[in-house]
Amino acid sequence: MPDRIRVLHVDDDPAVVEAATSALEQEHCGITVETATNVADGIERLDSEAFDCVVAGYDLPEQTGVEFLDAVRKRSPDLPFILFTSEGNEAAASDAISAGVTDYLRVDGGAEPYARLAHTVVDAVERTVDDIKHVQNTRRERAIEELHSTARAFMRATTEDAVAQITVDTARAILNMPANGVHFADGDSLYPVAWTARVEELLGTPPAFEAGESLAWQAFETGEARVHDDITSIPGRYNPETDIRSEIILPLGDHGVLLIGSCETGAFDDTDVTLARTLSVHATAALNRLDRDRQLREEREFIDQALDTLDDLFYVIDTDGSLRRWNERIPEVTGYSDEEIDEMSVSEFFPGDEHETIGAAIAETQTSGRVTVEAEILTADGERVPYEFAGTRLTDADGTTAGTVGIGRDISQRRAYERQLERKNERLDEFTSIVSHDLRNPLAVAEGNLELARTECDSDALDKVSRAHERMRALIDDLLTFARAGETATDIESVTLADIVEDCWQTVEGPRATLVVEDDRQIRADTAKLRRLLSNLVRNSVEHGSADAQTPSGHTAEHDGESITVRVGIVEDADRHGFYVADDGPGIPEDDREQVFEEGYSTGENGTGFGLKIVQRLAEVHGWTITATESEAGGARFEVTGLEPA
Structure with a gap:
């Protein structure tokens, strides 16, 4: 029962109206009676x-009750x-009964007719409130059941437009809201979709609604639902x-708005609003799902494109x-189609003699987490192609191997x-063997005979021969060093630059030279x-920095001091380290x-022209x-x- 009951009494008999008003207001302290004397006013x-x-009353002016x-x-x-x-x-x-009257009472129909009128009014209002609540509850329950069925339709929708149409159809057919529509957001506007x-x-x-020009935009911008009983009193309407x-x-979240209208004021009760909100929640969830699906699809397409x-x-x-997954390179290399690959096991991509290697590598991945192995792929055409495989264990969210x-x-x-390098190294071994044995042996014989000649004869010509022998030996040593410098640097380890420089300095002849190691x-x-x-x-x-040394151009150096200072330090620029x-x-x-790094380039009489070339080769390896x-x-x-940076 409402706390206040408003009754409209239409009758042109003042006595009846006064008596009825008194009885009604005495029966229920919350009853208020308003009166009219004719049908038009009523x-x-x-x-x-x-x-x-x-x-x-029944007999009213101009019309009957x-x-x-x-x-x-x-x-x-x-x-x-x-x-x-x-x-x-x-x-x-x-x-009256045929027209749907709630009750029919005679003023002269027995004792205390006005008291009976008061009881009849209260009972009628109470029954009506109960009936309305029952109807609303029944409608709400039925609508909620049908909305659950609609939710399944939302989940089957594959486009935003389909979701919008389902929303509109549901509001019309299930919620009995015939005037409704969905607008989607596009930048600074809301455009109609369904x-x-x-x-x-x-x-x-x-119409489409631009930013700030409608009640729909206000609701979308704030994310708050709006219910207007009479929009003619609301500023900002479109x-x-x-x-x-x-x-x-x-x-509808960030997607847009659902608009439901009526030409009557106060057309929507709490049940209408609750059901409409439920519908909007389902629609928003469906639109969010499509957004996530699209993002996942785009992300997967991006990843697939990157992998391909x-x-x-x-x-x-x-x-x-x-x-489970592969990029386009696998069918290109193996010659198998994606459909064939989908039905194959890993071992089928390798010849029989590689199965044990591949099986052991996969097993090791599951235990150690990472493995690198070399094996030959067997293509659909029977060709064997060498590959290096680097595999890592894949786990799911629970840490289980997937x-x-x-x-x-x-x-x-x-x-x-590698095969070419092996052949080159073989030829290099042959070369170094020739240099170290076939050249050194005749040189040793020549040097021995030179010493015998010195015992028999003292001649400047023998000094020239001795210097020639020394140059030949220096050439042989530099040739061997140059050849061996072409090998790869295999014994890599961490060494202290200062220690290596100090060791090297011990072998340099130069009493007037000073070494400074700065790092x-x-x-x-x-x-x-x-x-x-x-x-x-x-x-x-x-050798080239002493006072009497010659410059690379062949001129005598003009050095002010008696000694040469050699400094060794670190190069540490933004993009250079050394x-x-x-x-x-x-x-x-x-x-x-x-030119100083060119083979055979030298400015000294005794130079072989290989010193800096050897340095360059040693750096390159x-x-x-x-x-x-x-x-x-x-x-x-x-x-x-x-x-590498320090």
């Missing part, structure tokens, strides 16, 4: 105000209507001349030994290079080759700084670069760069 009051019950009842029923089918009259007959009562025929009857094609009076505006651009094989192996993910790289060129940084290198490289650089500084050997000697002219430049003191500076 209709006007009902159109402008809300009442819980109507009491009317039954005719008044018929007009009321067309407006409010559930509003309690009590015909309370001293006039009338059974025929009138029958007409709407009912009733919307077109009222508005034509629904069209002040619209026939729409009541409106529900429900945001690889020259390497990419693969994911399931725990049962089948391929398979192996890996990369396969074609090592055909590397294998060919004791550790570097990774082949110790033997690094020692040879530094020895050659230090010796070059001492070390340098510098001196304060005469330096190297800028035009000659590239480490992957380093050497350049000649000028030191801070104006002398020569050699920079070796390309080392």
Whole structure:
């Protein structure tokens, strides 16, 4: 029961109205009675105000109470209507019942008719409230059941437009809201996507709403649902001349809004709003799902595209030994189609003699987590292609092994290079054997005979022969060093630069030379080759930087001091890492700084022209670069760069 009951009593008999008003207000302290003397006034009051019950006489001016009842029923089918009259007959009562009267009472119908009227009004209002609640609950329950069925349709939808259409159809058919539509967001506007025929009857094609120009945009921007019982009183409405009076505006997340309208004021009760909200929640969830699906699809397409651009094989192996995923390179290399690969096990991509290797590698991946193995792929055409495979254990969210993910790289060129290197090393061994034995032996014989000749004869010519022998021996030593410098740097380890330089300095003849080591940084290198490289650089500084040395151009150096200072330090620029050997000697002219590394280039009478060429070769086998430049003191500076950062 409402706390306040408003009754409209329509009768032109003042005595009846006064007595009825008194009885009603005494019966229920919450009853308020408003009166009208004719049907026209009564209709006007009902159109402008809300009442819980109507009491009317039968014989009214211009129209009967039954005719008044018929007009009321067309407006409010559930509003309690009590015909309370001293006039009338059974025929009138029958007409009233047929028109849907709630109760029929005679003013002269027994004792205390006004008290019975009061009880009848209260009972009628109470029954109506209960009936309305029952109808609302039944409708809500039925609508919720049907909305659950609609939720399945939402989950089957594959496009945003399909979701919008399902939303519109559901609001019309299940929620009995014939005028509704969905607008989607696009930048700073909301554009119509789906709407009912009733919307077109009222508005034509629904308009698009730009930012800030409508109630729909306000709801979308704030994310808050809006329920308006009468939009004519709401500022900011899009069209002040619209026939729409009541409106529900429900945001659909970041996707748009659901608009539900009615030409009646106060058309939507709490049940309507609750059901509409439920519908909007289902629609928003469906749109969010499509967004996630699209993002996942786009992400997968991006990843697939990235993997397909690889020259390497990419693969994911399931725990049962089948391929779960692969890039386009695998069918290109193997010659099998995607359909064939889908039915194959990993072992079928390899010849029989590789099965044990591959099986052991996969098993090791499951235990150690990572493995690298070389094996030959057997293509559909029977060709064997060498590959290096790097696999890593793949786990799920619980840490359980889900398979192996890996990369396969074609090592055909590397294998060919290795074979070529083997042949080259064989020829190099032959060469060094010839140099070290076939040349040294005749030289040793010549030197022995020279000594015998000196016992028999003292001649300047023999001195020239001796110097020639020394140059030949120096050439043989440098040739051997140069040849062996071409080998790869295999014994890489961390060494202290200062220690290696100090060792090299012990072998340099130069009483007037001074060594300064400016850093004791550790570097990774082949110790033997690094020692040879530094020895050659230090010796070059001492030999070409002394007071009586000649510059690379052949002129005598003008050095102010009695000694030469050699400095060794670290190169640590933003993009260069290495070390340098510098001196304060005469330096190297800028035009000659590239020529000094050429084979056979020398400026001294006893030079072989291999010293700096050997240095360059020793740097290259480490992957380093050497350049000649000028030191801070104006002398020569050699920079070796390309080392790993400290």
